[in-house]
Amino acid sequence: MKFTLAAFTALLAPAAAEIYFKEQFNDDSWKERWTVPSEWKSASELGEWSHTSGEFNGGGPDDKGIKTSQDARFYGLSAPLSKPFNSSEKKDLVLQYTVKHEQKIDCGGAYLKLLPGGKNFDASKFGGETPYAIMFGPDICGSSNKRTHVILHSNKKDENLLIKKNVNCEDNQLTHLYTLIIRPDNTFEVFVDNKSVRSGTLDDEFDFLPPKEIKDPDQSKPKDWVDEKKIPDPDDVKPEGYDDIPAEIPDPDATKPDDWDDEDDGEWEPPMVDNPEYKGPWKPKMIDNPDYKGPWKHPMIPNPEYEYDEEMYAVCKDECTHIGFELWQVKSGTIFDDIIVTDSLEEAQKFAEETFFKKKDVEKELFDEAKKKKEEEEKAAREAEMPDEDEEDFMGGDEF
Numbered sequence: 001m002k003f004t005l006a007a008f009t010a011l012l013a014p015a016a017a018e019i020y021f022k023e024q025f026n027d028d029s030w031k032e033r034w035t036v037p038s039e040w041k042s043a044s045e046l047g048e049w050s051h052t053s054g055e056f057n058g059g060g061p062d063d064k065g066i067k068t069s070q071d072a073r074f075y076g077l078s079a080p081l082s083k084p085f086n087s088s089e090k091k092d093l094v095l096q097y098t099v100k101h102e103q104k105i106d107c108g109g110a111y112l113k114l115l116p117g118g119k120n121f122d123a124s125k126f127g128g129e130t131p132y133a134i135m136f137g138p139d140i141c142g143s144s145n146k147r148t149h150v151i152l153h154s155n156k157k158d159e160n161l162l163i164k165k166n167v168n169c170e171d172n173q174l175t176h177l178y179t180l181i182i183r184p185d186n187t188f189e190v191f192v193d194n195k196s197v198r199s200g201t202l203d204d205e206f207d208f209l210p211p212k213e214i215k216d217p218d219q220s221k222p223k224d225w226v227d228e229k230k231i232p233d234p235d236d237v238k239p240e241g242y243d244d245i246p247a248e249i250p251d252p253d254a255t256k257p258d259d260w261d262d263e264d265d266g267e268w269e270p271p272m273v274d275n276p277e278y279k280g281p282w283k284p285k286m287i288d289n290p291d292y293k294g295p296w297k298h299p300m301i302p303n304p305e306y307e308y309d310e311e312m313y314a315v316c317k318d319e320c321t322h323i324g325f326e327l328w329q330v331k332s333g334t335i336f337d338d339i340i341v342t343d344s345l346e347e348a349q350k351f352a353e354e355t356f357f358k359k360k361d362v363e364k365e366l367f368d369e370a371k372k373k374k375e376e377e378e379k380a381a382r383e384a385e386m387p388d389e390d391e392e393d394f395m396g397g398d399e400f
């Protein structure tokens, strides 16, 4: 084998990452790429996206994102990828973006969808019914309904499959980074803020495949199977006189009232009370059943329908061509930013270093400062209003 310099370099340098989409929303050109689906919902139901750097931003006033700006509205927006992603090329698929619930969210979706789209994709109609390949990202409603959705389309089943285990999400007011990678070896991984929060195989964590084993249809619980753990003791007998014990007796502590008049009120009788000696109807005591066999277990056999699917990862089998948001938000104010679709996790991490990681610490400082300032203002306002009152009573209210 002849070792050329080119071959040698190719061995050293990994193939250049492919970027299918990248969006930072920093200037007004985003409007040329993204379309609001005007025909999805009526104008009064559809919320407006604003273009803003937000209230506290580690990247300064020129670092902008898009923000949901009206409460209790649907939000739609889609854009074509700069290059279609075709799963048949057997590449990793990485989806990454940031979500900032600046409003302190109570209820609202913040997930992103990767769409098969195609040549006939009608951006004006994009909405909840539009087929998608991947739905990924946080969704919050109340304190008990918080998750990072990972929903993948199965071509074989023609169904959208939810991840079976819960993947947590962040619900504070700071920016968080969400990353999903799907690999052609049918594994996946979810990262929040670059930390792996869930990983595994697609067949373990999603219902892509039929079960490996089924209950043997030729077997059923034998008629004489004994699964009663306890039985009445056949040797136990009812004690003599048991049934003669009355359920109630005259109250031994009651006394005839002083003003009782036998003539007017009739003969005095004490009220009846529960008899402490009474034990209810007699029942024999229970003993362990000597014939007990334990619960019957249905024998399992290999499922004849089971077949491994090599192409579970191929959510973009006929290419994915678009990306979009299709959301409902009760409390608006979520800012989306720094989206990347690529075939390289390293490329996505590099992009995160140039964006999310660069802004993160300053954002936290600005947030803490703004929170402190607001608390001080509120305290001053309270003191000005009620100079004589005890401050302690008016603490609380950490809204910011």
Ligand SMILES: *[C@@H]1O[C@H](CO)[C@@H](O)[C@H](O)[C@H]1NC(C)=O
Residues within 6 Å of the ligand: 086, 087, 088, 089, 317, 318, 319
């Ligand atoms: C995706 O790639 C496969 C394999 O290269 C090819 O056969 C197929 O036509 C591609 N799909 C589209 C829509 O181009």
Ligand SMILES: *[C@@H]1O[C@H](CO)[C@@H](O)[C@H](O)[C@H]1NC(C)=O
Residues within 6 Å of the ligand: 194, 349, 353, 357
């Ligand atoms: C992100 O995670 C990778 C490991 O998956 C690590 O190599 C990299 O340094 C991390 N980036 C930052 C900025 O922490």
